[in-house]
Amino acid sequence: MHLDAAHNLARWILRDPTDAEDVVQEALLRAFSYFPSFRGTNARAWLLQIVRNAAYGALKKKRGIHLVRLGENAEEAGENAELADPADDPEVHLIRSEAQRQIDALLQQLPLELRECVILRELEELSYKEIAEIIEAPIGTVMSRLWRARRLLSKASAGASVS
Amino acid sequence: MSTRENCDKVLLVQADFDGELDAQQSAALVTHRETCPYCREAWAQLSDTRNALRRGATYHSASDALRRRLDRQLAVAGMVPVVTHPRPSATGTGGLLAWWRSLVGFGLGAAVATVAVLMLIQPVPSGDIADLVMENHIRSLQPGHLVDIASNNQHNVKPWFDGKIDFAPPIKNLADQGFPLEGGRLDYLKNREIAALVYRGGQHLINVLVWPADGASEPPQLLERAGYNIIHWQEKDMTLWAISDLNTAELQNFVALWRTHP
Numbered sequence: 001m002h003l004d005a006a007h008n009l010a011r012w013i014l015r016d017p018t019d020a021e022d023v024v025q026e027a028l029l030r031a032f033s034y035f036p037s038f039r040g041t042n043a044r045a046w047l048l049q050i051v052r053n054a055a056y057g058a059l060k061k062k063r064g065i066h067l068v069r070l071g072e073n074a075e076e077a078g079e080n081a082e083l084a085d086p087a088d089d090p091e092v093h094l095i096r097s098e099a100q101r102q103i104d105a106l107l108q109q110l111p112l113e114l115r116e117c118v119i120l121r122e123l124e125e126l127s128y129k130e131i132a133e134i135i136e137a138p139i140g141t142v143m144s145r146l147w148r149a150r151r152l153l154s155k156a157s158a159g160a161s162v163s
Numbered sequence: 164m165s166t167r168e169n170c171d172k173v174l175l176v177q178a179d180f181d182g183e184l185d186a187q188q189s190a191a192l193v194t195h196r197e198t199c200p201y202c203r204e205a206w207a208q209l210s211d212t213r214n215a216l217r218r219g220a221t222y223h224s225a226s227d228a229l230r231r232r233l234d235r236q237l238a239v240a241g242m243v244p245v246v247t248h249p250r251p252s253a254t255g256t257g258g259l260l261a262w263w264r265s266l267v268g269f270g271l272g273a274a275v276a277t278v279a280v281l282m283l284i285q286p287v288p289s290g291d292i293a294d295l296v297m298e299n300h301i302r303s304l305q306p307g308h309l310v311d312i313a314s315n316n317q318h319n320v321k322p323w324f325d326g327k328i329d330f331a332p333p334i335k336n337l338a339d340q341g342f343p344l345e346g347g348r349l350d351y352l353k354n355r356e357i358a359a360l361v362y363r364g365g366q367h368l369i370n371v372l373v374w375p376a377d378g379a380s381e382p383p384q385l386l387e388r389a390g391y392n393i394i395h396w397q398e399k400d401m402t403l404w405a406i407s408d409l410n411t412a413e414l415q416n417f418v419a420l421w422r423t424h425p
Binding site (some may be wrong): 003004006007008011012021024025026028029030033068097099100102103104107114118121122123128130143144146150151153154157 | 173174177178179183208209211212213215216217218219220221222223224225228229230232233385387410411412415
């Protein structure tokens with residue numbers, strides 16, 4: 001369902017539950033209003049593009065975009081993940097395994113432009129073409145960002161399981 | 164070039180992994196992986212990472228509260244499309260309805276149907292009035308132009324209009340709901356005198372332009388001009404235009420409150 005995809009993307013970009021809901025609400029009402037002028041064929045990519053723009057706008061307004069680099073400090077990474085995740089259902093927290101928390105933390109630490117690509121590819125299972133449309137970049141950029149994102153995740157999770 | 168440290172085919176291997184290649188290209192890369200340790204390792208890592216992500220990463224679905232909020236806003240405000248440039252409806256309401264259904268799911272069928280009906284009977288408003296409303300709003304923001312009577316008491320504003328115009332504009336104070344009345348203004352638009360009611364929402368000003376209209380009531384319609392959000396509706400023989408630089412959701416909230424206020 002597109003609404004879930006919209007929320008998932010906003011949430012992973014903003015890393016804050018309240019901001020994500022506000023952005024989705026604003027973006028969807030706008031999308032609904034603009035729909036008659038939409039002439040493309042892929043409504044999901046179009047919608048996600050609007051959501052992404054709204055999310056970036058909210059980020060900029062709030063604190064300027066700051067990109068947290070991966071693997072600078074493993075402890076800090078864990079803390080940030082907890083901070084960024086306050087509204088989760090406590091029940092979900094309990095049943096979520098350590099490994100799952102870890103992968104969320106690693107994703108949270110990815111630079112924004114890499115994180116959004118990997119969310120769109122691995123969680124939304126979108127094609128390169130759709131991702132390129134959403135992030136308004138060439139397909140080549142999508143490919144290299146995906147590769148960088150996955151390599152960082154792979155290295156980080158290997159490092160984490162060793163320590 | 165392929166070494167243990169790098170291979171210039173690795174992005175193609177990734178594309179193959181992501182199902183982006185046709186069968187022929189894919190077969191060539193399978194062969195390549197047999198002879199390239201770097202790409203073989205890359206494939207294994209891609210696969211591990213995907214498994215970890217799809218098994219472990221949290222998928223943040225929209226909450227039911229958000230779903231309900233969106234649905235309520237659209238239904239209450241009787242949301243209809245922005246008409247930036249009126250055009251024959253090629254996409255049509257069927258397309259919009261289908262998209263909206265795919266968006267919110269089928270659980271909200273009744274509300275979706277309401278919205279669809281509202282849209283079907285909704286005439287496209289003439290663009291020129293919206294332009295005039297926008298110009299009026301901008302003019303009102305010039306120093307000294309906003310209000311002729313500054314009062315946040317509707318019982319002062321209402322009699323002020325008496326005798327100045329040939330109709331009694333509906334004046335409501337929404338201070339308790341976060342939109343205090345700032346005052347009223349006599350204005351001129353489309354060759355007739357109109358009443359302008361001024362409200363404040365946080366740092367933003369809202370003009371509600373009112374004049375008599377004949378005909379049926381019309382549900383609110385959202386428009387946009389030069390970055391301003393405009394909502395137009397008709398009720399109790401009055402036509403009303405609310406305009407502000409408030410964002411879409413907030414202006415819709417304002418209009419919904421205004422309409423339900425006694």
